[in-house]
Amino acid sequence: MKNIYLLLFLISYTAMSQEITPKSAFLEKWKNSEAYLLEMAEVMPEEKYTFAPTEREMDFKNQLLHICGNMLWLSTTYFSEEEFDRKKLADNAPDSKSEIIKFLKKSFDEVYKRVTETSEESLITKVDFFAGPKSKLQILNLLQDHVTHHRGQLIVYLNLNEIKPPKYVGW
Template sequence: MMYRFLIFFFLLSGSVISQQFSAKTAFLEKWKNSKDYLLEIAEQMPEDKFGFKPTDREMSFKDQLLHIRENMTWLGTTYFSLEQLDKKKLKENLPEKKADIIRLLTNAFDKVYTQIQNTKEDTLQTETDFFAGRKSKLQILNLLQDHVTHHRGQLIVYLNLNDIKPPKYVGW
């Protein structure tokens, strides 16, 4: 009897451990922290400085946020849902006010979270056509996070250039 219990225990604990440390679970935890950190950065910048850009060739603070939102909406919808995305609509009726931009960004983060949450773990190895060649859905997940991180780093510089102390870093 004890032997059966031990086998059951090890099988159950192995299943729980593999679920805890899955790529999807790791992404979702990081995605939530990434959302919180980016929104805190967005809140730090005063609304009258949302148009700030360090040089003419760079995007403004506001445009960086909207670009992040557009990219995550495109990747999340195209590769992790059955929904058809009209990319032109992503650029229509964009808000000007800080609160509205932050709400739009929040909704995009939440939508991607739900899309990934609803994605089956075993499909992350599936390759799909991408403009840069065939990529696995896991690679697309990595791109989602990497893109946010890239532009968030630029936004931190924008804050510093305006003598605004960025929020403390939030990692995993």
């Protein structure tokens, strides 16, 4: 009889440990998003990092830096106790392709670390945001949505330069 209880416990524990939560779903998607964006950054030749389709749009390099800045701002402000220093970030922006790719990796890793350290329960916490009160879960959605938005622009940049974008990476 003890073995049956142990077996039932192990089955239910295994099922619970594989539960998909908003946080675990975000973290899985975040890693895939990182891989996809890094492939795009790699495939664009360094001499094309200054390419912009029009004068109104950021060039390829500044699109990547903008993505990083937004990730670090949102994750620092809403998922840490640190102060976000926009000026320091701007003053220390990387310039070469290899430096930008390292910065991308570091930025994705920072978000991942901060979200990992955030409790699942705190995702319902409302925070002050310029667009009105939002939950931390909404901030997570914004983090991913913002990367996706600018990544879509980068796909166009690649295509305009006759560079085949990497194969889509989803969930």
